[in-house]
Amino acid sequence: MDTNQYMEMFLEESREHLDSLDDGLMTLEKDPEELSILNDIFRNAHTLKGMSATMGYTKIAELTHDMENILDLLRHEKMAVTEDIIDTLLKCGDSLRQMVESIGEGGPEDVVDISEVAAKLSALVNSGGQASAAPAAAPAPAAPAAAPAAPAAAAPAAPKSNALEYSDTDRGVINQALDSGMRAYHIKVTLAEGCILKSARSYMVMNTLDQMGEVVKSVPPTEDLEQEKFDQSFDVVVVTDSEPKAVEDAILAISEVDSAEVMDVAEELKAEEAPAAAASEAAPAASPAPTAAPPVPVTHTAPAKADDKKAMAAAAKANEKKLKSGQSVRVDIEKLDTLLNLVGELVINKVRLEQIGITHRLTELTETLEQMDRVTTDLQTVVMKVRMVPVGQVFNRFPRMVRDLAKELNKEINLRIEGEETELDRTVIDEIGDPLMHLLRNSLDHGVEHPDDREAKGKPRAGDVGLIARHEGNNVVIMVTDDGKGIDADVIRRKAIEKGMITQDEADNINDADAVRLIFLPGFSTAEKITDVSGRGVGMDVVRSKIETLGGHVDVETKIDEGSVFKIKLPLTLAIIQALMVKVAEEMYAIPLGSIDSTINITQEDIKTVKNKEVIVLRGQIIPIIRLGDILSVPRENGEENDDIFVVVVHIGERKAGIVVDNLIGQQEIVIKTLGKLLAGLKVISGATVLGDGRVALILDVSALM
Amino acid sequence: MAKAEITGPIEGEVQVVAFKLRDEEYGFDILNVKEIKGLTDITRVPFASDFIKGVINLRGSVLPVIDLKRRLGLLDTPYTSDTRIVIVKSEDIEVGMIVDAVTEVITLDTEHIEATKTVSAGERSQFIRGIGKMDDRLIIMLNLDEIVGVSDEIK
Structure with missing residues (x-):
């Protein structure tokens, strides 16, 4: 099978299932009694197994299969949920994720050695089997009962454990058939272990039976069979003229069918009607409580199967719910970009039409265009909104990380996530993960104290770490908070002096808030010892520069022993920014407003020379100047330079520079476009934008200029 | 897909x-x-290779434009009212090419296209795929991938 075309889908869905697997496991850890979560987890593992097997990734299928084994024991309460099990399952999830990502990058699936986790899994399965005595004995004898080798011999005993529920309609059809001399069979079809196309096989079975007679019912129902919502076996009730042997042979002729157990429905019904207590207890198999498990181990299959059915019913319900709530379409971001481009073009053409209307004094045209103006504006907003994604997509991965890290650091952490529905542009979402991860790690490692220390300070043992997103005007603010020990400004001052980043004098002159901000400077780290978690001195400055490239801003507020708040302010979108349009000779450039301090008007005399470099003095600060025309080698008519000089003062971090331009055009909202592959990696130019008159202006990369 | 330059919709x-650069077709x-x-309007792009004339706005997306004469090492001529930008696509790169004039769309017999090897190979031979003959006209078939060549020319 050519699986390439399904690759994208496989990767996307695998990731989704791995995410919910992780989520599920962590919910389970908090609430080990909640068996419905286990069913969800089981379904995730099961779907992953099915998908990977179909795609031919046997290692993933193997590992998920092993996970299923243990999950199955758990959800049937044959084993208790322990921390060890959760840890192992989470590790499995990690391995699976690595494999999936490797496949996504075109690599092989076996990038990680799964033998260790697999061994651990089977050890857990075995220990679980021995530990819990009575119910645990069940799985072994139950297996042969589920797939008996000689159905004829098993038949008389079977009705007890395998009996189906028959509705009055079912009974009507069956009785009618029996009266007309036909026979009714209850067939339990078991598919081969590792069968990939379960739905196809079940379809073939149903088709075969349809040809031999009439299918009365199936458990699970046909729709579920088609969607593979069953384990290895399913039950069918059929009325036919054929002999049991013929039916069995016909089904066994279908490949990947392990066994077909044909039972006489007439006998089942008889047994059911009989007042025998045992039969009536086993018949309504859908509802017995697990505690009411029959004393004999062999009959344990009945409640187990009931659980199975319940699980499947729950799964089906959950699936339905998902379908309803998530009515969405996946769209390639490129298509959205194209849409945005087209809308932009529409706006430009509209402006031209307006011009025509004005020059030719066509009132009707201008009026119509006013209407159109509203529509295009709405259209533009809608398209922008379509690109927005809730930050929850990034936040989702953190509970797991925080949990693992807290364990590693022997700390107790309550992660509080708020505002995950806040939306940000897709491009920002893709980039914001790493900085957030770093801030969280930092809070856990440096912020929150050890439980004992916290108790000594009269705080609760568990530290509170918050990850909060919310709108603030035209920005989105994401905060990472902790109620830990806070940042000591004096310690920061001392460190900064030690590292030669500031002088004693400077240290004495800056206030506490500014002193704390020194942590954002390159090469600063206050960790007493270098840990795996943070403290390699490459932390905060990387966070800061990343956020600044996103057009955002990061700040910190802290109070000793009360905690710290890291506040990231981000623009709603990266696709549209505010920029200052400047002119050099006849060329127009856009400078992102985020990096502009001020604009000043000076004369040639204000420019001094220090060490052969041109500088200006602005409010006592010496600022180097950059002549944009020279840097970009803008062609000029000679003698054009005038004495009035416009300088745009920009900053990147702490550094400032003055960019000399010929003219300031004004502030404007611009839509950022890439220059494409052919012009990728160009220095100083970060992109382009289309102006209202249809011309292209280039956007300057201020950091590359300095 | 993009490789199918010699095979047309009809076999053979x-x-x-066809377009003109100076006197050649x-x-x-x-x-x-x-x-x-x-x-x-073409916006000049600083720091780009010299054969890249700049960028234009094509229905809202920004497209680089190559001065084909400069790329092929031909002498510049001033733009006229016949000057055109041919928008081409090679692999996934879309780019405009400035040509002196577009003449027509012609159908060439693949048999009438001689591979460059037999034609004397000059300095710009890597850009030429072959030479097509039609009546007494010679049409130099260009190798788009090489002309766009993101390989060494850029950066």
């Missing part, structure tokens, strides 16, 4: 967009040509 035939496979545009 290839449709070519050149051609691109029609399958690579997306549209032909009159000259519009």
Whole structure:
């Protein structure tokens, strides 16, 4: 099978299932009694197994299969949920994720050695089997009962454990058939272990039976069979003229069918009607409580199967719910970009039409265009909104990380996530993960104290770490908070002096808030010892520069022993920014407003020379100047330079520079476009934008200029 | 897909967009040509290779434009009212090419296209795929991938 075309889908869905697997496991850890979560987890593992097997990734299928084994024991309460099990399952999830990502990058699936986790899994399965005595004995004898080798011999005993529920309609059809001399069979079809196309096989079975007679019912129902919502076996009730042997042979002729157990429905019904207590207890198999498990181990299959059915019913319900709530379409971001481009073009053409209307004094045209103006504006907003994604997509991965890290650091952490529905542009979402991860790690490692220390300070043992997103005007603010020990400004001052980043004098002159901000400077780290978690001195400055490239801003507020708040302010979108349009000779450039301090008007005399470099003095600060025309080698008519000089003062971090331009055009909202592959990696130019008159202006990369 | 430059929709035939650079006639496979545009405002891009004339706005997206004469090492001529920008697509790169004039779309017999090897190979031979003959006209078939060549020219 050519699986390439399904690759994208496989990767996307695998990731989704791995995410919910992780989520599920962590919910389970908090609430080990909640068996419905286990069913969800089981379904995730099961779907992953099915998908990977179909795609031919046997290692993933193997590992998920092993996970299923243990999950199955758990959800049937044959084993208790322990921390060890959760840890192992989470590790499995990690391995699976690595494999999936490797496949996504075109690599092989076996990038990680799964033998260790697999061994651990089977050890857990075995220990679980021995530990819990009575119910645990069940799985072994139950297996042969589920797939008996000689159905004829098993038949008389079977009705007890395998009996189906028959509705009055079912009974009507069956009785009618029996009266007309036909026979009714209850067939339990078991598919081969590792069968990939379960739905196809079940379809073939149903088709075969349809040809031999009439299918009365199936458990699970046909729709579920088609969607593979069953384990290895399913039950069918059929009325036919054929002999049991013929039916069995016909089904066994279908490949990947392990066994077909044909039972006489007439006998089942008889047994059911009989007042025998045992039969009536086993018949309504859908509802017995697990505690009411029959004393004999062999009959344990009945409640187990009931659980199975319940699980499947729950799964089906959950699936339905998902379908309803998530009515969405996946769209390639490129298509959205194209849409945005087209809308932009529409706006430009509209402006031209307006011009025509004005020059030719066509009132009707201008009026119509006013209407159109509203529509295009709405259209533009809608398209922008379509690109927005809730930050929850990034936040989702953190509970797991925080949990693992807290364990590693022997700390107790309550992660509080708020505002995950806040939306940000897709491009920002893709980039914001790493900085957030770093801030969280930092809070856990440096912020929150050890439980004992916290108790000594009269705080609760568990530290509170918050990850909060919310709108603030035209920005989105994401905060990472902790109620830990806070940042000591004096310690920061001392460190900064030690590292030669500031002088004693400077240290004495800056206030506490500014002193704390020194942590954002390159090469600063206050960790007493270098840990795996943070403290390699490459932390905060990387966070800061990343956020600044996103057009955002990061700040910190802290109070000793009360905690710290890291506040990231981000623009709603990266696709549209505010920029200052400047002119050099006849060329127009856009400078992102985020990096502009001020604009000043000076004369040639204000420019001094220090060490052969041109500088200006602005409010006592010496600022180097950059002549944009020279840097970009803008062609000029000679003698054009005038004495009035416009300088745009920009900053990147702490550094400032003055960019000399010929003219300031004004502030404007611009839509950022890439220059494409052919012009990728160009220095100083970060992109382009289309102006209202249809011309292209280039956007300057201020950091590359300095 | 983009490799199918010698095979046309009909076996043995290839449709070519023919255009002029100075006095010579050149051609691109029609399958690579997306549209032909009159000259519009071109924004110069600093630091780009010299054969890149700049960028234009094509229905809202920004497209680089190559000065084909400069790329092929031909002498510059001033733009006229016949000057056109041919928008072509090679692999996934879309780019405009400035040509002196677009003449017509012609159908060439693949048999009538001689591979460059037999033609004397000059300095710019890597850009030439072959030479097509039609009556007494010679049409130089260009190798788009090489002309766009993201390889060493850029950066």
